[in-house]
Amino acid sequence: MTIAEPILSARDLHVWFDLGEGRELHAVRGFDIDLYPGERMGLVGESGCGKTTAILALMGLLPASASVAGQVVLEGEDILARGEDSMSPHRWHEIAMVFQGAMNAFNPVKRVGAQIVEPMELHGTASGREARQRAGDLLEMVGIGRDRANRYPHEFSGGMRQRAAIAMALACSPKVLLADEPTTALDVMVQAQILELLVSLTKDLGLAMILVTHDLPVVAQACTRASVMYAGEVVERGSTATLYHEPRHPYTRMLFAATPDLWGDEDVISIAGTPPRLDHEPVGCPFAPRCDSAFEPCATRAPKPIRVGDRHDAACHLNEREIAGATT
Amino acid sequence: MSAQEQDTLLDVEGLVTRYPIGRGMVGTVTRREQLWVHAVSGVSFSVAPGEMVALVGESGCGKTSTAQSVIRMVDADSGSIRFRGREIARLSHRDLRPLRREMQIIYQDPYESLDPRFRVRDTIEEPLKIHGIGAGKQDREDKVLEAMTRAGLTPPELFIDRYPHELSGGQRQRVAIAAALVLDPKLLIADEPVSMLDVSVRAGILSLLDDLRQAGMGILMITHDLSTAAHFANRIAVMYLGRIVEEGPARDVVRNPQHPYTKALISVVPKRDPNEQTPPQILTGETPNPVHVPSGCRFHPRCPVAEERCKSIDPELRPAKAAAARDHRAACVLT
């Protein structure tokens, strides 16, 4: 059985933000990801964990105050190697993004169709009548009729604007779609519609997708695999079923335990404390102060991610102890 | 339900609240028809002491307008609101003031709920000053510390002199709760109390509300999150386009929904277990805006099982035949 190569990988990605006065915020601290064609990967974490920064880094959309290290490998090529120069040819052509709050970021005085044409013309994939035709096709693909292309954004509902934002991202036929909190501001029924759309798009177009969200059940419903982030790093990754049934990092387990389930009877338990400040390097495991299973090495030594199952990695000393115990 | 009527805290009957849509000068002069946003169109429910009732629904369903009407921030057009037996729907604001001590509200946004210029102490002390409670500075400070402890801001000395920008979202929400608790209210209205907080923090706030409920407070929770309502509320009322379409014990509504809308909602709410996702019954389109309400049953244009008669019959909320509990009601001709 041949195992396909990932279409997009990140290796040891770091992002620092310059805070002035010699201080730095180490927002992304060794981010690793492997995305396969047709795969839907959820990137889960709470506010401040670095998930948005990480995917912005995958596209090189970081401000002047940011500095980046590591590799972003798209179809075998490190597109981060020369910074912006190596990033820009691939942006939107191969890797595109639906931004957080994209539904509210439309230009109110331009027609929606024109705004979908814009990236095509900007990136030279199509222009004029051909571009308009394709914009119509895209609108059909996302479930908005082609005849709505001449409307203005304020004539669209929130859900429709989000679909239009997805159409914009697909304008240049990318292979990878990054979606940052695509359903956060939407009602649950509209959320279901958008997630259904995203799932069918990945299937029909062979897209690979990273879906960033803080909502675990959304990942459970729409994604096949997930990576859990905390304090700028991936603490566990694996299939969504494995993460729920066999979590190997306390944060993953505790995060599920803190999420109420519609029919679940178990107690819902909050996680006390707050995430560490990332303007100085944490000592030991960043989750240790809040962890219910912290033990002796956790305060002094930061755990590295290790393989704990089939395509299942976790960064926790408990796994090392287990593996060490199993081999003795 | 015993023969003796339980002393309900809040009793809402047939509440109607609507907002006029501005016509502008031209519209007024040309006598264009006045359009209304029918935010609340006949809502009835009650909250008893020690009970948490969740008003659940999507945007535009009228749940926030209902809460605003109950707390008299907005005046209802008709209907009755009885608080501890007393009719307050048309009470003057002067007569209402003493009652405001017993009915408090906490809002969704912990970042906007607190005056950035006030220390925690000032925010929590303000209600006491407004109502002239407390026999002096020391007495007020004691009450403030007590409210902070009840709200989980312990040790209170650590928080009392902080400014909001020094606190996390969850801590700010607790300050807002403490400011509500300091007057010892009987009814607490919580408008989306945790939707802007991180997941790991939500359970703490919700369990705090649960503790308050167990100590006898009545809580009306407004939320769009069915899972939260299912876990923490005693009763759930599902709203659609200004009406309650289903109402009953939380567990029953969520496990044995009667109304087609509730059934659809429950099918699309994501569950935690990837292997236990239900086939989603995704309704087409979006909720129509409350200005042009469909005739007959409000839900019929999107209802997957609508019949011809649904276009003309506006169903009442009555006990559902297939429900387990007698107080599980639905507004559908098919139930």
Add this chain to the structure above:
Amino acid sequence: MNATTTIDPVQLADAPVSSRKGFIRSTILGERKALIGLLIVLFFIIVSLLAPQLAPYSPHQKVGPVYAPPSSKYPLGLDDGGVDMLSLMLYGGRISLLVGFAAAAVAIIIGGGVGLIAGYAGGKTDGVLMRITDYFLVIPDVPLMIVAAAIFGQSTLNIIVIIGLIYWTSTARLIRAQVKSVRERVYVKRARALGATNTRLIGHHVLPQVAPLLVANTVLMIATAIFAETYVAFLGLGDPAAISWGGLIENAQNGGAVFHDAWWAVVPPGLAVTVVILACTMMGQSIEDSLNPRLRVGHLSVRRFRMRALRGGITDP
């Protein structure tokens, strides 16, 4: 119904215990531009107040030949009446600054009041007050000055009132917008739901948010008012008995200073007005800048993030 448990009581994030930087400290004293402006204005105020002590001669007395040029005896020369320019400048500052400050006070009080009531009350009251504001906005200032001077006479008090009545409108709009915005904030709604009276809401919640804006606006209004006084006096509509910088310029105009190449009769008053207005503007803009919620989110200004070499072993075992 399920019971829920929490693991621990709440902990405080280890943020340093800081108080909010005082408003004055963070705006005027903190910013160099504003500080310089403040010092300049203070300088002029002090000098004007001490005019009787500082002026070498009387501002009414002829002490030498007409349009005598500057010399060691008369540092700024003499005007067309042989009166010492330096003394005139020192006394002139008094009226210019007085009218400037007083007229600004009138404008701010009226404008702030109207803005507060309109913004807070909303509805019809707001509509009526804004229509009134619009009418005042439309009135052309110079013709109004002329008419008012003709009807009510040219006294310093009248000038102060007229200037105030012309310029209050921009303040009204600014304050109204801010009041409207603060009024809708959640913490104000919360206080209202608690049963706070309008007085309390305005006094404790709305005004403190509006006050900094009002201060910035006042400082800028002073600049406007000083300029207004100057041109009013220059047009000959000022108080004939009062000495002001604008009056000095008017005097120089009428006395043919240009014809006599007597720059010292024109430049000092003009320069003084310019410098004071500049100083007020610097202060006012500085305060305004610090009040703007500058969004420090980095713009997605592509092409500017930096690459770093990956150091080996960031987290050492």
